[in-house]
Amino acid sequence: MAVKLNEDKALVAKIKEGLKARGGYCPCRIAKTEDYKCICKEFREQIADESFEGYCHCMLYYKTKD
Numbered sequence: 001m002a003v004k005l006n007e008d009k010a011l012v013a014k015i016k017e018g019l020k021a022r023g024g025y026c027p028c029r030i031a032k033t034e035d036y037k038c039i040c041k042e043f044r045e046q047i048a049d050e051s052f053e054g055y056c057h058c059m060l061y062y063k064t065k066d
């Protein structure tokens with residue numbers, strides 16, 4: 001299992017900018033709750049899920065199974 005940044009550097013820069021502007025909360029969601037603080041609950045659960053492979057909701061990160 002590995003978690004990597006998206007290979008699209010322009011997109012990574014944009015999401016990171018959004019995260020910074022929102023004080024570390026997910027730029028792809030409206031609510032500023034603990035569940036949406038990066039790394040958000042949804043992606044933490046996807047990381048823990050052995051069958052999951054793919055991007056987080058914002059596509060900042062990509063998780064591989066092996």
Ligand code: SF4
Nearest residue numbers: 026038040056057058
């Ligand atoms: S892991 Fe991805 S979807 Fe979750 S808060 Fe961070 S950027 Fe947003």
